[in-house]
Amino acid sequence: MKPPAFSYHDPATLAEAVALVATLDNARVLSGGQSLMPMLNMRYVLPDHLIDLRRISELAHIRQSGGDIEIGGMTRQRDIEYSDLIAAKLPLLHEAIHWVGHRQTRNRGTIGGSLCHLDPAAEMVATVVAFDATLIAQGPSGVREIAASDWTLGYMTPSLAPDEILTGVRFTPWPDGHGAAFVEFARRHGDFAIASAAAMLTADGAGRITRAVLTIGGVGPAPVRLTEAEQGLVGQLANETAFAAAARHAAAIEAIGDALVPAEYRAHLAGVMAKRALAKAWSRIDGKGKLAA
């Protein structure tokens, strides 16, 4: 298995890269390559041009701006995994990144590449959806910001024009002391998740949920934000009953089935993962009241 012949471009600046994507026909952007390289080796994709972003140092960064945290598209997953700032401010992302592929692929893979590849089970996509993060793209006519909820147009299809490059993503951290959890189930650690769940919660001193987010990945063609379940949780005393009610929304998602994993099993797992993520997020809240009976 060898990649097909193509022309290779490795621009040194973002401006050059944008000019190349805007002018070359049948071009593919190469980021960390951990999804695109297998597709090239197996000749699922046959580009005439490959535009490698590896030399564009301005695209690899983790920085605070105002209260937000911005991560450049070419930031390696490993650098996110080992970032103290991410661990402190975005614990959901910190936990999710450990589920992305394997150590060897996180050393090469980037957050931007994962967001653009848009695999239904991608932990990075589920995480940006949970955070309502803002994706930042650059094209010939300038910068465009895209809400995470608008990023997925369909199965593995991001809202990115052929002449645009995803340059980064901006997260707004939740208040200190919130509880966050990312859980998933796969046959082998590092495999694509059969189902994953991301949850974030805040609570008042009486043990009532004041803010809730619940996102399910791997089950539908793209991660699903369960807004009805979230609304149902707010104001409730945190307990098994409340979490089980929210999890029923997860199990009701129209799940994809395949030869190995029937749709019913995936939907069942979505419910299990939702409940586990909520309970784990709850257990991590600082200064919460007692878990109500």
Added chain:
Amino acid sequence: MSWGESRTITLTVNGTSYTREVEVRFHLADVLRHELGLTGTHLGCEHGVCGACTVLINGRSARSCLMLAVQADGAEITTIEGIADIDGPHAGGLHPLQEAFREFHGLQCGFCTPGMLTTLIELLRDNPAPTEEEVRIAISGNLCRCTGYQGIVDAALATAKNLREATAPA
């Protein structure tokens, strides 16, 4: 014979500098094996599932089938042929992890071994005191069909313990 665009690149592999003209479409594993003759790096699946082709690139483990050779231009690469010479010198000539693989039956046919060793060398550098679960997660991307993994896990844990004891203050 050439089928497409080529580029001249320089790789430092196990301390030796090589300059070669390679096709831009060649992945790194093919260049290591076919152009440099370093056939210790094995290719199992060529789509990032088996981990056999794992090498260290600037000290970081990576699947050499999942990057183009041109992307490694200027990089320092360690393959199985070079690991006995790193973290050393080692009495007996093998890396301690290699010795432990022999002692604990961490290999049988040897096909997965280059990838297992490079992956675990990085793990032990990052985390000198891994738990059994952390070792198992670290090699979750490396397939072995001979050992049932137990010998590999035992070898990694024993090596970590020996290295900690060797570096602990007396």
